[in-house]
Amino acid sequence: MKSKTSKNRFHRPDVLLTLLWVSIVVVFVLMTTIFVSSRNKALTNVYQRAGSLSHLIATHAGYQFDRADALLVEMLDHVDFADLNTDVSPERRAVIEAVLNTHWKRLPNIASFTLIGADGIRRYGVVNKNFTDLSTRGYFISLRDGGQDLYISQAEEGLASGKKGIHVARRKMTLDGRFAGVVVINLAIHDVFLDFYKELNLEKDYTVAIRDVEKIFVRYPMGENLKLGSVNKIGELLREDPPHGQIEMVSKIDGINRLYAFEKIDNTNLYAVVGLSKEVTLGESNTEGLLMLLAAFLALCGAGLATLKVSKLKKSEARANHAAQHDVLTGLANRSYLINEFEVWRKDLLDHGNSLSVIFLDLDNFKVVNDTLGHATGDELLVQLSKRLNSVIDQRDHLIRLGGDEFIIVHETIGKIARPSTERLCWKLIEALKEPFLLNGQNFVASASIGAALAPEHGTTLDELSSAADIAMYRGKAFGKGVYTIYSEGIEDLVPKVDTLQIEELKAAFENGQFNVFYQPIICLKTGKATGLEVLLRWIKPDGTVVPASAFVEVMERHGLIVDVGAFVIEQASQMLARWKANNPTPLSISINVSPVQLLEGDFVKTVMDTVSKYGHFPSDFKFELSERVILSDDERSTQRIRRLSVAGYEFQLDDFGVGYTSLAYLNKHPISAVKIDRSLSSSTVGVDVQLVSGIIGMAKAMGLRTVVEGIESPTVLELFKASGCDEAQGYLFTAPLVEAAVLEFLMELQ
Amino acid sequence: MTLLAKFNLPPALAKWQVEFMRSYQLVAGDLVMSLMLDMAEHRGGLVRQGAVVEMLELVGISAGTLRSAISRLNSEGRLRSIATGRRADMLINTDFGLCGTDSIHRVYQLPQNGWTSQWVFAFLERGSLAGDRYFKLRDGLIYDGYFPLADNILTRPELEPCTSCSIEALVADTSICQHVRFVVGSAVDEQQTPVLSWITGSEQFQALEARYSRYNQIFSRLEDEISSGIALQASHAFVLRLLMIHQYRLLVRDTPEFPTEILNYFEPLQDARVITTRIYKMLLDRSEEYLSAVLETASGQKTRLDVGFYQRFGGLPFPE
Numbered sequence A: 001m002k003s004k005t006s007k008n009r010f011h012r013p014d015v016l017l018t019l020l021w022v023s024i025v026v027v028f029v030l031m032t033t034i035f036v037s038s039r040n041k042a043l044t045n046v047y048q049r050a051g052s053l054s055h056l057i058a059t060h061a062g063y064q065f066d067r068a069d070a071l072l073v074e075m076l077d078h079v080d081f082a083d084l085n086t087d088v089s090p091e092r093r094a095v096i097e098a099v100l101n102t103h104w105k106r107l108p109n110i111a112s113f114t115l116i117g118a119d120g121i122r123r124y125g126v127v128n129k130n131f132t133d134l135s136t137r138g139y140f141i142s143l144r145d146g147g148q149d150l151y152i153s154q155a156e157e158g159l160a161s162g163k164k165g166i167h168v169a170r171r172k173m174t175l176d177g178r179f180a181g182v183v184v185i186n187l188a189i190h191d192v193f194l195d196f197y198k199e200l201n202l203e204k205d206y207t208v209a210i211r212d213v214e215k216i217f218v219r220y221p222m223g224e225n226l227k228l229g230s231v232n233k234i235g236e237l238l239r240e241d242p243p244h245g246q247i248e249m250v251s252k253i254d255g256i257n258r259l260y261a262f263e264k265i266d267n268t269n270l271y272a273v274v275g276l277s278k279e280v281t282l283g284e285s286n287t288e289g290l291l292m293l294l295a296a297f298l299a300l301c302g303a304g305l306a307t308l309k310v311s312k313l314k315k316s317e318a319r320a321n322h323a324a325q326h327d328v329l330t331g332l333a334n335r336s337y338l339i340n341e342f343e344v345w346r347k348d349l350l351d352h353g354n355s356l357s358v359i360f361l362d363l364d365n366f367k368v369v370n371d372t373l374g375h376a377t378g379d380e381l382l383v384q385l386s387k388r389l390n391s392v393i394d395q396r397d398h399l400i401r402l403g404g405d406e407f408i409i410v411h412e413t414i415g416k417i418a419r420p421s422t423e424r425l426c427w428k429l430i431e432a433l434k435e436p437f438l439l440n441g442q443n444f445v446a447s448a449s450i451g452a453a454l455a456p457e458h459g460t461t462l463d464e465l466s467s468a469a470d471i472a473m474y475r476g477k478a479f480g481k482g483v484y485t486i487y488s489e490g491i492e493d494l495v496p497k498v499d500t501l502q503i504e505e506l507k508a509a510f511e512n513g514q515f516n517v518f519y520q521p522i523i524c525l526k527t528g529k530a531t532g533l534e535v536l537l538r539w540i541k542p543d544g545t546v547v548p549a550s551a552f553v554e555v556m557e558r559h560g561l562i563v564d565v566g567a568f569v570i571e572q573a574s575q576m577l578a579r580w581k582a583n584n585p586t587p588l589s590i591s592i593n594v595s596p597v598q599l600l601e602g603d604f605v606k607t608v609m610d611t612v613s614k615y616g617h618f619p620s621d622f623k624f625e626l627s628e629r630v631i632l633s634d635d636e637r638s639t640q641r642i643r644r645l646s647v648a649g650y651e652f653q654l655d656d657f658g659v660g661y662t663s664l665a666y667l668n669k670h671p672i673s674a675v676k677i678d679r680s681l682s683s684s685t686v687g688v689d690v691q692l693v694s695g696i697i698g699m700a701k702a703m704g705l706r707t708v709v710e711g712i713e714s715p716t717v718l719e720l721f722k723a724s725g726c727d728e729a730q731g732y733l734f735t736a737p738l739v740e741a742a743v744l745e746f747l748m749e750l751q
Numbered sequence B: 001m002t003l004l005a006k007f008n009l010p011p012a013l014a015k016w017q018v019e020f021m022r023s024y025q026l027v028a029g030d031l032v033m034s035l036m037l038d039m040a041e042h043r044g045g046l047v048r049q050g051a052v053v054e055m056l057e058l059v060g061i062s063a064g065t066l067r068s069a070i071s072r073l074n075s076e077g078r079l080r081s082i083a084t085g086r087r088a089d090m091l092i093n094t095d096f097g098l099c100g101t102d103s104i105h106r107v108y109q110l111p112q113n114g115w116t117s118q119w120v121f122a123f124l125e126r127g128s129l130a131g132d133r134y135f136k137l138r139d140g141l142i143y144d145g146y147f148p149l150a151d152n153i154l155t156r157p158e159l160e161p162c163t164s165c166s167i168e169a170l171v172a173d174t175s176i177c178q179h180v181r182f183v184v185g186s187a188v189d190e191q192q193t194p195v196l197s198w199i200t201g202s203e204q205f206q207a208l209e210a211r212y213s214r215y216n217q218i219f220s221r222l223e224d225e226i227s228s229g230i231a232l233q234a235s236h237a238f239v240l241r242l243l244m245i246h247q248y249r250l251l252v253r254d255t256p257e258f259p260t261e262i263l264n265y266f267e268p269l270q271d272a273r274v275i276t277t278r279i280y281k282m283l284l285d286r287s288e289e290y291l292s293a294v295l296e297t298a299s300g301q302k303t304r305l306d307v308g309f310y311q312r313f314g315g316l317p318f319p320e
Helices: A002-010 A013-078 A081-085 A090-106 A138-145 A189-200 A233-238 A278-308 A310-324 A335-351 A366-373 A375-392 A419-434 A462-478 A503-511 A553-559 A561-583 A596-601 A604-614 A628-633 A636-647 A690-702 A715-723 A740-750 B011-023 B028-043 B049-057 B063-076 B104-108 B131-143 B167-172 B194-201 B203-227 B234-253 B267-294 B307-314
Strands: A110-117 A122-125 A150-157 A164-173 A179-188 A207-211 A216-220 A244-250 A257-264 A271-277 A355-363 A398-403 A406-413 A437-439 A442-444 A448-455 A484-486 A515-524 A530-540 A546-548 A589-594 A622-626 A651-657 A672-677 A706-709 B046-048 B079-084 B087-092 B115-124 B147-150 B153-159 B180-186
Touching: A013 A090, A013 A110, A013 A150, A013 A164, A013 A179, A013 A189, A013 A207, A013 A244, A013 A257, A013 A271, A013 A278, A013 B115, A013 B147, A013 B153, A013 B180, A013 B194, A081 A110, A081 A179, A090 A110, A090 A122, A138 A150, A138 A164, A138 A179, A150 A216, A164 A189, A179 A189, A189 A207, A189 A216, A189 B180, A189 B194, A207 A233, A233 A244, A233 A257, A257 A278, A271 A278, A335 A355, A335 A398, A335 A406, A335 A462, A355 A375, A355 A419, A355 A462, A366 A375, A366 A553, A375 A398, A375 A406, A375 A419, A375 A437, A406 A419, A419 A448, A419 A484, A448 A462, A462 A484, A503 A553, A503 A561, A515 A561, A515 A740, A530 A561, A530 A740, A553 A561, A561 A589, A561 A596, A561 A604, A561 A740, A589 A596, A589 A651, A596 A628, A596 A636, A604 A636, A604 B079, A622 A628, A622 A672, A628 A651, A636 A651, A672 A690, A690 A706, A690 A715, B011 B203, B011 B234, B028 B046, B028 B049, B028 B063, B028 B079, B028 B087, B028 B104, B028 B234, B046 B049, B049 B063, B049 B087, B049 B267, B063 B079, B104 B234, B104 B307, B115 B131, B131 B147, B131 B153, B147 B194, B147 B203, B194 B203, B203 B234, B203 B267, B234 B267, B267 B307
Parallel strands: A448 A484, A530 A589, A589 A622, A622 A651, A651 A672, A672 A706
Antiparallel strands: A110 A122, A110 A179, A150 A164, A164 A179, A207 A216, A207 A271, A244 A257, A257 A271, A355 A406, A355 A448, A398 A406, A437 A442, A515 A530, A530 A546, B046 B087, B079 B087, B115 B153, B115 B180, B147 B153
């Protein structure tokens, strides 16, 4: 009732409209601010880009002028006054022409290379010899009459080559200061400059130019020697002789408004100028801004319309509600939909003598999928998973994605007893996930933990039932993934409160020394002696509750805490081994579980090697247990790190073998030396599949792998594995995991 | 440190050795990197430091010089020494360089087809980086196949698919993009592209071409000598392979990553690859004999080649 009243209050037109108007004004101000800020950012970016390009153009032009000038200087060294101003012998002439030709070939795209006497008469040249009088050329007059030694012309047609180019010319002076002539190179503007500017292939309406204060020498597009009429804004800036600069200006040539950047070309009075059209480069952000403003304007209009059409609001609200109640990625109903509809379903079912159950499904190790295969692949997995779950559930059931990798199924059952059909559905869900998913062309096997709660025996409200299903699911996770668990009274006591664990709690526990290392001996089945210890992490809470690592390792992986905790485990185990070695000559190996996140995120190789070396241990003292997640992820970095440690002498074992989908063929890709047969295959409660066990051990042996069986609890099962040729075993039959002092005592007794 | 080395080679190669020594100066650190990349990378990357020192003593480098070179490489992050008991392992850092490639892939891979006709220009923002980091970034771009047109402008042809260092990856890397601005341009004519003229006309490229010609001259002679049937011990084969791959690696490192469309115009570059491949194959079995005997980790474990090694140079003969 309370919520109904509140809903009605918000449907009152006056309140609604006031809220609408306030929202619109806020949105309008916000959009304008965003627009101005993004526009300034875009403007800076365009100027920076134009600046980089003007630097490129200046470097290119400088490089061309320098090379041409180097040839001119070299050529001038080869000739003297007499060569340029008198009739020389045919032999001398041949020598000079040979030198000229050799130099010409060194620089591609020279349209002409000419030596001119003091009278302006062409004496030597590499192309068309018909033009002889060059005394009227600008470069000749400038060098003869002016004070400078080097002259760079505007683009002009070469009389000898007929090609338009920039003339780079140098004068020859005698030792007594007489003008002896000029040597000149014509750099073809198309081949040397314009083709290069064209290759930049920038956005529409860009322009590149070489210019001085008054004149444009070359311009792309549109050619050369453009008459500006008067000095433009850029020219005015260049009068100050700046090394570089920028300006916004409308071009006098084509009327386009551009953002220009310019840079001085080394050793010249010329500048490289690059202009990017403002409309083209900022068009996008303009459009965005206009769209935003337009959106705000439309919103205003909408508000006006809303005033007139309040009655239509409910319809659009319903549509919006529908959109708000479905998950975008998978198209499934979301939490909001579940909250709104659950009460209707429950009432309908219970009132008609039927029942329902709530099934909570959580994908195991989804974080690792995202980390190793990427978020896009993770999303793809969720989509495929949704489809598969949909294909398993009944038409009457409701599948909801809560978020992330968590799903809820509300299962409707006929009759008052919900357990059998719920169990059947859970079993079907587990089975359905055993089929690999095809992700990026590769098979990927996922598993999920499932918990279920039944109505009315475990609760009647959504909160009660989902909470019970959640607890059941975590119970399953804590004692092995890929299983389903139905809630039962007292299950909370068996389950550490992992659902409420936050990373801060774990960090604090780690910092406060609440993480402890336990050891479980591994026994050689031939000798009955202990060959090693498996290191197991436990969280001992201040109230004495012992929480196994499986209950919180995923949270640590998600937040990267596993890297530090993993290093702590290696350190503790190394210390313990050092103490053992100090008092006992019997060799003992240490087996440590390694998370895929440790391999990916930490400097794992260095941590291991530094720690092991610090205590003077040998690499062969350590065995690392990998889960099939590592093997299946096929991550190159992990593989490389495993390989490096293996090469250094560390041993790797595959953990929990026999229940997942790790093919023995996969093992060839990794330096695995042993497989640990999963405890579920040695469980005496469900019976041991002798054929399967023998098969696994036989295949492993054929591949040269040792076998270690976990979870041995009865002598009968132990004998069975012994008879099958298994090498080593561990389990409660020998001892539960022990703290260091106790395990050392155990080992001493065993000896 | 520059070395005047004296190699452990058979007398029949004495003349060749003199020619080699006249042409090249060996730098201990570079030589260590060549050894690690060529001989250790496909054996797990981990080698006992003492083993490397013993091996390089065969090329006439003293243990002291080598140890100081290794220490420098450690401080630069190129190598990592890891103590194991009283010994130390060396681990090569292949994550070095912008794309973690260190140009090594170009030494062994066949040149790629598929130039997109585009040039990528990289502009380094000098002001935003301290001197040392600036040069590291510039070197990183050069290792990734860029050619320096100027102090702070580099360019390379964009290849498709770009297996080495794609422009998208670089642009997406914010740590690089803070300091480098990329501009992509399209060649007007693949055969007459002014950017290529700029590259090849530069003194730096012409010097590179001259280095290639010299390399071809020296190693063609070596190929002739080996083909003539001189008796090579396993250690000789190791020394020759190291000297060759070292010089070739340095050449490739300084060469822009050209696709075959461009490479076709540069015979010395193509010839060098062909000569190197032929000699590498000729020396492979004998040199591997030596490496299998001497390469070990600090824990004394001998190492084996992985399958990826045999993909070098378009496929090496797999041992029977």
